[in-house]
Amino acid sequence: MFVQQFFVNGLAHSSYLLGGTNTCAVIDPRRDVDIYLEAAKAMEMKITHILLTHLHADFVSGFMDLADKTGAVIYAPEAGKCEFKHKALSEGSTFEIEDLAVKVLDTPGHTPEHITYVVTDRSRSEDPVAIFCGDVLFVGDVGRPDLFPGIAEKLASNLYDSLHKIVALPDYCEVYPAHGAGSLCGRAIGAKRTSTVGYERRNNYALQLKDRDMFIKSLITNMPAAPDHFSRSSAINRKGPELVRKLPVPAPLEPKDFWEAAQREDTLVLDVRSYEAFGAQHVPGSWNIMFSAVFSTFAGWILPPDKDILLVAPSKEQAQETLAALRRVGLDRVKGVLSGGMFAWAKEGLPIDHICLISGGELNEICKSARDTVILDVRSKDEFGAGHIDGAVNIPAPELRTRHTELDKDSPIAVVCTTGIRSGIACSILKTKGFKKVYNVTGGMTGYNAAGYSAECPACAAPHLPAKI
Known part of the structure; x- marks a missing residue:
């Protein structure tokens, strides 16, 4: 049995190549699929299977492109009602890849149609050796069940049952999730990219919540905001994304x-x-x-x-x-x-526009003297709560598309985030909405704190994130 992981920074998406000797499967592929073709070629394997754990909400998958380029069969959850050609799977479905026996568990909760692939390497043992669990179980976390309006409590209850089905597997069974630290498919996924069933059973916070009602309440409250594309990617994946070559x-x-x-x-x-x-x-x-x-x-x-x-x-x-x-x-x-x-x-002499950049020191002077300047902190609510400038207004950058009306277009606005990247996004949004006096704080709260104007913010110093922005 051979396993190779492919990780996309930012999306924090993990996909996998699962191989025998001559043939292999790709699990939850990203959309730019040449990386799998190259990996299979290097291992002298033919891609014969494409396995989907669920209809991902946070990215558009590359299973159609990979099938188009390899002729491999797509395997997908029967409950997903997928509109593309595929082999539908549900609880108890089995298939083989050379000496690898794959059994399917229905594991709804993160999404209604989620399944998990349990792999046994019969060349070594008759016991399960690994699971490819998509977004139902992460390292130190579990998949959020709140992405489908109106059924969050039902999905959280399903997730409770699905997780207890998974933790019944042997302790040594390897856990290969579809996301790592930085993904918004969970609340706080660990930086380690793989785990074991036994380690998660003992250390994953969600698996310590033995009471179903307590589990449900924990999993549907205080979740991070979900990006807009989460509401449309699942439908794109269900239909079958357009081939990139087209x-x-x-x-x-x-x-x-x-x-x-x-x-x-x-x-x-x-x-x-x-x-x-x-x-x-x-x-x-x-x-x-x-x-x-x-x-x-x-x-x-x-x-x-x-x-x-x-x-x-x-x-x-x-x-x-x-x-x-x-x-x-x-x-x-x-x-x-x-x-x-x-x-x-x-x-060519064409029109240009500008956004004035200011330093943490200039921001500090504004804080002391310029009473008419609005300090706009565009980090998340949790980041803002962990530490912010007195008097700052908090509107997360993505929300400015609609909440810009809460600000006075005639007032100077100094925009700050962690490093300047999100505030750059926010400044451009404000400019498209007709704001004129917009200033981006370079270095953000990281630079402001480093200059000694306030104590270090825990959120700014958080380790293992894909980027501090």
Whole structure:
């Protein structure tokens, strides 16, 4: 038995290659699938099975592309009522991959249709050796059951039963989850990327909640906010995502053509440069989501899916990486890329806009003297609660799309997050809403605290996250 894990930073998504000697399965694949083809080729294996644990909410999966390129059979939960060609599985279903015997457990809770694959390596033993448990069980956490309005309590109760079914497996059984630290599919997933049933039984907080009602209450309260794309990715995966090879190839656009295209009501401009570069000059009305480990999550969270996208990127390579990251969250309507970047734009004499950058020291002076300036903290409610500047207003960056009306457009607004990335996003949102006096605090609370203006914030110093933004 051979297992190889593939991890996508930011989305904190783990997929797997499960192999025998000559053939293998890919479990919960990401959308850019060449990585699996290369891995299978290196191991001299043929991909014959594609296994889905559930219809993921946080990303658009690559099972259709992988099947298209390999001819492998897609296996999926029967309860998912999937619309693509597949072999439907439910409790007790079995199949083999050479010496590997795979048995299916119904494990609803995170989603209604969730299943878990229990693997036995018969070349060594008749006992189960590993589970691929998707989002039902994580390292130190369990899958959140609150993503489906109206049935959260029912799913939490199902999750309680599913977990007790899993922990009946042997202690040594290896646990291969679909997400790690940084994923919003759980509350606080551990940084370790694999575990065992025995370790989780003894140490996972959720498995210590023996009372069903207490378990349900814990799992449906105080959950982190769910990004917008969580509400649409499951449906895309149920239908079967469009093959990447059939998607339009973004056209390189000269500045004047780019500006003309940007004026269309069904089009937005997305600038993925750093917040410093964006602040210096950018296309008026554009959105700024700096390309980082968490880019896909914030793009899927913030950008409207019914708009064509025009990209501003610092290089062709960055534009290609951005394209793949957008497709992972179902944003497939990228139609053009600015040729020559903002350097070419400026040479054409086209309009530009700016966002003023200020330091932690300047923010401190504002705190002491500029009473008319609003300090807007765009971190999450929990981060804000862990430590913030006195008098600051807390509106998480994604919520500014609708909650900007709570702010006075005529007041100067100093926007702060952890490092400047989320505040860069927030500043661009405010600019698209007509705010003029917007300032981005460089270095965010991290820099503000490092300069000694306040005590270190526990959230800013949290270890093992994919990026401190």
